[in-house]
Amino acid sequence: MRAALLIPLLLVGNFLFSQTTVNGNVVDQDEQPVPGANIVIEGKAIGTTTDFDGNFILETSEVPPFVLKVTSIGYSDATEEVTETGATLTIVLNETQTFLDEVVISASRTPERIFESPVSVERFGLKEIKSTSSESFYSGLQNLKGVDVNTSSLTFQSVNTRGFAAFSNNRFMQLVDGMDNSAPGLNFVLGNLVGMSELEVQSVEILPGASSALYGAGAFNGILFMTSKDPWNYQGISTYLKGGATSQDAAGTNAYYDFGIRVAHAFSEKFAAKANFSILKGEDWHANSTLDLENPGRTRSHPAYDGLNVYGDEVSTVLNFDDIAGLPSGTIGSATVSRTGYDEASLVDYEAESVKFDGAVHYRPFEDDFEMVYQARVGRGNTIYQGANRYNIQDFIMQQHKLEIRNDNFFLRGYLTAENSGNSYDTRFTAINVNRRWKRDAPNPDNPAEPSWFGDYARAFIGAKLGIGTGNQLDDETAHALARDAADTGRLIPGTPAFENALAKVTADGDLTTGSRFIDNTKVRHIDANYNFTHLTGDFAEIQVGGSFREYVLNSNGTIFTDIDKPIVYGEYGAYAQLQKKLLDERLKFTGSVRYDKNEFFDGFLSPRASLVYTVGEQRNHNIRASVQQGFRNPTTQDLFIGLNAGRAILVGSAPNNLDRYTSPALSLSTDGQGITGQSTVVISGREAYENAFSLNSVEAGNPTAVNTDLVKPEEVTAYEVGYRSQMGKIAIDLSGYYNNYENFISNTTVVVPYYGDAALTETIPGTNIPLALAALENGDFQPFQTYTNSLADISSYGATLGVDAKILGDFDIGGSYTYAKLDFDQAAFPDFRTNFNTPEHKFKASFGNTELFDNFGFNINYRWSDTYFWQSTFGDGDIAAYSVLDAQINYAVPSIKSVFKLGGSNILGEEYFSAIGTGAVGALYYLSWTINP
Incomplete structure (x- = not known):
């Protein structure tokens, strides 16, 4: 409307x-x-x-x-x-010689040349957007030096810098016209799924590394700024249309298109307005790995098979066939058996879509720089998000509304971010509950005659081994195959009406014991302000002060958070000050800032930053910079209040009042467990995960060790950076090195809670010396939990980036960069702790192009190489193979119709690659675009 x-x-x-x-x-x-x-x-x-x-x-x-x-x-x-x-x-x-002359605002909250910036900064402006060889400006960011982009979906790419990458990247902040673009409930940015249209982008700036001193807790490992075009200086109607195809071995060749339009007009010197609309559609990258990640030698014929992109087969149990048949121990034996799963392609709609609208009204009552702005952004999209499981994000909506007053010296803005998860669902629980809708897992103690999958499997296996009905005793492999066929008789087959009906019912059900839909209507309310006193103190120094307040309203109806009774509300606030002064004939620039932040669950935290930039050379074309700062990040909403059964483990946040807010549904005990306890089910609270559990690694090693997990608290980093920039004619050099030392590093541990007994092993089976908890582990009566805590280990990371850009042979642009990143952490000393560094040690990027090779014709080529690296996440761990990617485009301008035509492609050589374990392989994308009034 x-x-x-x-x-x-x-x-x-x-x-x-x-x-x-x-x-x-x-x-x-x-x-x-x-x-x-x-x-x-x-x-x-x-x-x-x-x-x-x-x-x-x-x-x-x-x-x-x-x-x-x-x-x-x-x-x-x-x-x-x-x-x-x-x-x-x-x-x-006159054309400037190098990119170092471009102006950025993000590094110090004030305009300054990249050359003078006190910290590393990357910029992607109108020129770069026009010449990018990628299919979109957002995808083109991966060609910037020191920037990583991980691809979860065609419409969901995660930007990261300096390590600790993840799709749920809550160490990296993205601001769109000053508004935090993170989804409030998910706690991370969904790429540009609900971000900004390409026609609307004026510039993108990326600050690698900690920026908490100016931007607060979320700017812990890097921050991206998107700034839109205003309706005063960028008027008229612009539009683009891209059409093409994606190509992937798993998905084949599929159509791709992207359309956008921008309208802006200044009605007078007081009033202006603008509106943008864009829509993108394509076939997502299919994920079809059938590898059993934990046991790579297993195939689908193995009774305990658990495929990577096969879901439902996580449901497994140990079947003691001798006990079930009443035979002497050792007659048939026992085996771990998993239910038959469904391939991901049977459970999801791979149509990727992103629909975005934004509009703004600008009012300048005094015809000067004082301005009042109302801005609204609404985005809807379909994508695949990979976290603990793979989530089919369907009809996801996020909207942001902002009111702002500003002039050249200050701004005061308030905005609301609200999300609606639409019809999104968890693919793993979809498969599990489609299976259960057809046939329950275990026998029903209240109705033993009711069919159950494991019961049918056990009877068929026992019969095959004993030769019942045939007189022939079969080998284990054949008996397991017959048992699975018997248990699967009548199973719902993908594509049939019965399967589709069950799928629709499960994905519409928000109770994970019977369904898979997740419901999220979380909101964030945010206010921030800044005042620059330079117009008053310019002769002395540039001084700025500012602050912010944020309130979270968690509302998932108990499907993600422990908010089943009512929404969870909490807040945080912060304030900062910065002084910047030039000395020694303006060759030395000092920048100092400090910020104080307070979350209602934790003590307040100070984030100071100090930097020096010294310009040398007769022509002032070399500078050396150094900075040190402390940063921090508060635990996320999920770190604090999640209460989610992810299948492989139950995730429980560690806010003090969350441990008792979470209680599991009734968990079934084994036959032996029922004999020991005299009951068939048990309920576990979140508190037991933190106070009565074994470490997972010790259980897997056969030496169960009790572990008490400390509650999570803010993570801290001390970041050191040195750098050198140089402009030498048509050559620009930018070199930086950093060292980050982390304290209270936030991550996850996986623990095992026994259904009965205590992890301290003081409770024993009556009449014996056997600890109850060890008996629970032996009987399979335990539940894995993922807890949120801080590492006691020393964790640090360090690295360096070198970039060289030049003009050669007249107007040809050539550039190259190398990035080194290293994690310093003793995994062997802390085997249960997961850092999720997920970053290649070596990366190389190169570009070559000419915006005006001849009249109205230009081209650009980008090359990227990534070294192999280890990917670690709750979904799966494993090595990512090294890969190379080539993007290219040619463009031709037709001034008579104010148009630019571009033909190009991403990964044009079609060498498919993965950026994470469990995702679809990234294939090739080819496009032809027509832009009018770019």
């Missing part, structure tokens, strides 16, 4: 009387037009932009004389005086 009301307004002309009209053309030093250049009246918030041919018309009530300031990324600024109305101007912009 909001879009329907806004778009007609945007198409209305400006009927207000303008006293002065200025016509002009902006060109570069070669007299080529510069499209998208900003023209602003100096000292006023009044301006316009050049069109595709570099032309502009500025209408204003300002009376000459006044000065126009002209800027464009990649060019030096220019000014031109207007002395009369009706003037026609030609303004020349």
Whole structure:
């Protein structure tokens, strides 16, 4: 409705009387037009932009004389005086030598050249968006030095820097026009699924490493800033259409398209508005690995098979055939048997989709830089998210609404982020409960005649081994095959109406004991402010202060969090100050900042940062920088309040009041367990996972050891960075090295809780010396839990990045970068602790292109190589093979129709690769795009 009301307004002309009209053309030093250049009246918030041919018309009530300031990324600024109305101007912009001259804001919350930034920073602007060889600007970020992008889905890519990568990357923050773009309940960014349209992006900036001193707890390992085009300087209607195909061995060749439109207009010098709409559709990357990750030698014929992308076969039990048949021990024996699972392709819809709308109204009541903004963003998407399980995200909706007042010296903004999980569901529990809807797992003690899968399996196996009915005693392999066939008789077959009906019912049910849907309507309310006192203190130093407040409202109806009775509400706040001063003939720049943050569950935390940048050389074209800062991150909403049975383990957050909030459904005891306890079921609380459990590794090693898990608290990092930047003619060098030392590193441990007895082994079976808890482990009466805690180990990481960019042979752009990353952690000393570093030790990237090879024709090629690395996650662990990727594009501009045509592809050589264990292999994507008024 909001879009329907806004778009007609945007198409209305400006009927207000303008006293002065200025016509002009902006060109570069070669007299080529510069499209998208900003023209602003100096000292006023009044301006316009050049069109595709570099032309502009500025209408204003300002009376000459006044000065126009002209800027464009990649060019030096220019000014031109207007002395009369009706003037026609030609303004020349000189191309800057290197990217180090580009201006960034994120590093210090104030405009400064990359060359002068006190920390590492990467920028992806209008020029880079136009020339990217990837299918989207967001995918193109993976060509920046030091930046990793892991692909979970065609529409879900996770950006990361400096290690500890994961799809649920809660160490990395993404801000879209100042709003945290993380999904409130999931606690991490869903890539650009519900982010920004390509036509709307003015720039993307990435700060690798800790940035807590300015941006708070979420900016722990890196932060990405997306800034949109405003409706004052970027007016008109722009659109693009991309069509093409994806190619993957598992999925075949499938259509891909992406469409976007942007409309913006300044109705007067006080009022402007804009709106964007985009839609992307394609076939997702299919995940079809049948490898049994824990036992790679097993095939589907093995009785305990558990395939990686096969779900439902996690349900297993130890069948003691001698006890079941009443035979002497050792007659037939026992075996671990798993239920027959379903392939992922039978359980999910692989249609990837991203639909985004955003609109904004800008009001400048005084016709100067004071501005009031209302902005709304709404995104809906389908994707595959991989966490503890694989989740089919269907009709997921996230919306953000922001009110902001600002001028050049301050801003005050408040925004709401709300998500709705739509029809999303857990694929593992889908398979488990489709199986159970057809036939229960274990015999029903209240109705022994009711069919059960393990009961049918056991009877058929015993009969085959004893030769009942045939007189022939079969070998184990044949008997297991016959037993599975017997237990699976009448099983629901994918594609049949019975299966589809069961699938629909299970995926619509939010109770994980019978269904697989997860429900999430979590919200975040956020307020932040900043004031820059430089206009008052400029002769002394630049001083800024700011702060923020955030409130979480967790609302999953008990399907994710322990909020089954009512939403869980809690908050946090913070404040910061920064001083920046130039010394020694402005060759030395000092930046110091400190931030205080407080979460209601934890003590307050100080995050200081100090940096020095020293410029050397007669031409001031070399600088050396050094910085040190402390950062922290609070435990996430899931770290604190999750209460989720993920199949392989139950996940229980460790907020003090969460341990008793979680109680498991009734868990069935084995026959032996019932004999010991006299009961058939037991209920376990979250507290037992933290206070009455064995470490998983000790159980697997045959030496069960009790472990008490400490409650989680904030994670801390001390980050050191040194760097060197240089501009030497047409060559730019950017070198940085870092060392991060972590304290109270947040991660997970997996523990085993016995159904009866205590982990301290003080309780024994009556009349014996056998500890009850050891008997529970022997009988299979135990439950794995994943707990959230902090490591006692010393954990550090270090690395370096070198980037070189140059212009050669005239106007050819060439660049290359190398990144080294290393984790320093003694895994053997802490076998239960998982760091999830998930980062290759070595990476290399290269680019080669020319934006104007000949008139209106350009090209760009990007190459990436990643070393092998170990992937660690709750879904699965394993080695990721080294891979190489080549992206390329050619583009041709047709000025007469204000259009650019681009033909290109990602991974054009089609060498499929994985970025994580359990995902679909990333194939090739080829596209042809047509952009009007880029």
